[in-house]
Amino acid sequence: xxxxxxxxxxxKRVLCLITGRWTPADYRAYQKTKHWQRVRDAALxxxxxxxxxxxxxxxxxxxxxxxxGAYKRLFREREKDVAVLCSRCHKRMD
Numbered sequence: 001x002x003x004x005x006x007x008x009x010x011x012k013r014v015l016c017l018i019t020g021r022w023t024p025a026d027y028r029a030y031q032k033t034k035h036w037q038r039v040r041d042a043a044l045x046x047x048x049x050x051x052x053x054x055x056x057x058x059x060x061x062x063x064x065x066x067x068x069g070a071y072k073r074l075f076r077e078r079e080k081d082v083a084v085l086c087s088r089c090h091k092r093m094d
């Protein structure tokens with residue numbers, strides 16, 4: 001497991017990694033970490049800057065797939081745990 005302190009998370013936030021309980025504020029803070037930026041950038045490169053569902057090239061978002069185990073790795077995702085979707089397709093997935 002990646003060291004959560006190396007990801008830029010403060011000790012208070014590490015508890016959410018251990019317990020699996022996190023808040024939207026935890027997630028927003030996580031989105032600023034180097035780890036998330038690497039995962040996100042790799043997904044955008046892999047998709048060629050297009051929605052993986054419809055091919056749209058605007059309003060792209062990185063979506064957590066509902067794969068077996070993917071949410072168990074929240075805050076320490078693997079590249080295969082995410083997909084690039086436009087906002088329209090992302091809404092349909094949720």
